[in-house]
Amino acid sequence: MDKQTVLRQLPSVDALLRGQTAVTLINQYGRLQTVAALRRVIKESREEILDGAPVPQQETLLTRATAFLAAEAAPSLRPLINGTGVIVHTNLGRAPLSVEAAASVTAVASAYSTLEFDLDSGKRGSRAVHAAALIAQLTGSADAHTVNNNAAAVLLMLTALCDEKEVIISRGQLVEIGGGFRIPDVMAQSGAILIEVGTTNRTHLRDYAAAINENTAAILVAHPSNYKIIGFTTEPSLRELAALAHERGILLLYDQGSGTFLDTAVYGLDPEPTIPDSIGAGADIVTFSGDKLLGGPQAGMLCGDADLIARIKRHPLARAVRADKMALSALLATLQSYANGHALEDIPVWQMISRPLPIIAETAARWAAALRERGMDVEVVDGRSKVGGGSLPGSSLPTKLVAITHADPDAFAAGLRAHDPPLIGRIWNGRFVLDPRTVFADQEEDLLRAVQE
Numbered sequence: 001m002d003k004q005t006v007l008r009q010l011p012s013v014d015a016l017l018r019g020q021t022a023v024t025l026i027n028q029y030g031r032l033q034t035v036a037a038l039r040r041v042i043k044e045s046r047e048e049i050l051d052g053a054p055v056p057q058q059e060t061l062l063t064r065a066t067a068f069l070a071a072e073a074a075p076s077l078r079p080l081i082n083g084t085g086v087i088v089h090t091n092l093g094r095a096p097l098s099v100e101a102a103a104s105v106t107a108v109a110s111a112y113s114t115l116e117f118d119l120d121s122g123k124r125g126s127r128a129v130h131a132a133a134l135i136a137q138l139t140g141s142a143d144a145h146t147v148n149n150n151a152a153a154v155l156l157m158l159t160a161l162c163d164e165k166e167v168i169i170s171r172g173q174l175v176e177i178g179g180g181f182r183i184p185d186v187m188a189q190s191g192a193i194l195i196e197v198g199t200t201n202r203t204h205l206r207d208y209a210a211a212i213n214e215n216t217a218a219i220l221v222a223h224p225s226n227y228k229i230i231g232f233t234t235e236p237s238l239r240e241l242a243a244l245a246h247e248r249g250i251l252l253l254y255d256q257g258s259g260t261f262l263d264t265a266v267y268g269l270d271p272e273p274t275i276p277d278s279i280g281a282g283a284d285i286v287t288f289s290g291d292k293l294l295g296g297p298q299a300g301m302l303c304g305d306a307d308l309i310a311r312i313k314r315h316p317l318a319r320a321v322r323a324d325k326m327a328l329s330a331l332l333a334t335l336q337s338y339a340n341g342h343a344l345e346d347i348p349v350w351q352m353i354s355r356p357l358p359i360i361a362e363t364a365a366r367w368a369a370a371l372r373e374r375g376m377d378v379e380v381v382d383g384r385s386k387v388g389g390g391s392l393p394g395s396s397l398p399t400k401l402v403a404i405t406h407a408d409p410d411a412f413a414a415g416l417r418a419h420d421p422p423l424i425g426r427i428w429n430g431r432f433v434l435d436p437r438t439v440f441a442d443q444e445e446d447l448l449r450a451v452q453e
C-alpha cells in the first residue's frame, strides 16, 4: 500500500468526536480544546505514518488526546517538593503558610467577610484595622499599616514622607534585592532626592551629619539582607542615627527587609535585628516583608509613629498598593502564632530553622534505606541548609543530605522536575542531593515515589 492510502485510514476529527470518549473530554475540557487536541494527535500520527509507523487504533489516538488535554489543563502554578534545603526559596514561593494561615485564607476567600465592615456599628469599616493592632503590639510601635509587599512599603513610605525632599543613605546600602528592586531606583520613583554619603565599606556618623540641610526629610537605612561587607567596615548604629536624626528634626526610616520577631542567633545563624529592637532603637518607621523570616503571606508592613502611619495611609498611592483579603487573613493568622507563643510550632519557616539535626539525620537515613532497597547508589552526607530569600547571607545550618549517584545527574534532576508533584533538589559535587529540612512530612511518600520512578 502506498503511504497516501495508509494515511486515508486515519480517522477524521469528526469520527473521533462521535464516540463517548470525546463527549467526556468535551464535558471536562470544552469543545474548542478537545477539537484542537484531536487535530494535534491526528497530525502527529500522520507524521509518524510518513516515517513508517503503522496506523494507530482510534483508542490510541483518544488516549493520547486525553493525556495531552490533562497536561495542558495542569496549572502552571502548583505545589512542588522543595528538596533544596533553602528555607525561604525566592523562586519556590518563599514562605509556605502555616496550617492556621492557610485555613484562614480558605475560610475568608470562599465566603463574604468583615474585610471592610464594622460589625459593631453595621457601617463601613476599614481593611487597615485587621492586622494593624497586632503588628503594633508585636513590634512595640504606636501604629502599623500593611501593603502588597515590602517593595511597595518602601516606595509608599518614601513617597508619602519624603517627596521632593532629600533622603540620605550610606553608599554601603545602595542595594539591589533581586527582581529589580534597587534602592536608588525606588528612591527615584518616589520623588525623593537621593543623597549618598560615605563609602562602600565605611560610613561615619559625621558623614550623615554633614549632609543634613533644610531640605532633608530623612535618613534611610536599608538592611543588607542579601550581601555582607566584611573587613575594614563601619556603619553607625541605628540608635546613633536615630539620635542624630531627631536632634536635627528629620526622620529615621529603616527598610529592614526580612523582618524577624524571633532571635535567629539561638539557632546558630547570624544575629538579625528583630523589629522590636529597631523600633526600640528609635527608628520612626520600619518596613519589612511578610513572606521572608516572618513566615507569612506576601505582604509589606510599615510600623512606627502614629502620625507618620496616618500620613502614609492617607496617601493616594496607599490605595494602589493595598493588601488583599487573602493576604490579610493569612497575615493575621501568622501574627496570632507569634502573639500566642506558638510561632516555632506553627510556622513552617521556623519549624525548619529549628528542626534538630538528629531528626533530619533520622529522615535522611530512612530515605536512603528506602532508595537502596530499590538498588540505588545512595549515601547520607553532611551538608548545610540556607535560610535564603535574601536573608542571612553567609549564614547556614548544619544538615544531612541524601546524595544519589547517577550517571547523568542533570537528566535525573530534569526527570524529577517533570514528576507530579515536581521534586526539586540540588546537584552537589556531581551527585543529586536532597535536604530533608525543607520537605514536609506528608510529602515524603511522593518524594520517594518520584526518585524511585
Ligand SMILES: *Cc1c(COP(=O)(O)O)cnc(C)c1O
Pocket: 149, 150, 151, 152, 154, 177, 181, 222, 223, 224, 225, 226, 255, 256, 257, 258, 288, 289, 290, 291, 299, 300, 390
Ligand atoms: C526583600 C527586601 C525588599 C523587598 O521586599 P518584598 O517583600 O520582596 O517586596 C526590600 N528591601 C529589603 C532590604 C529586602 O530584604
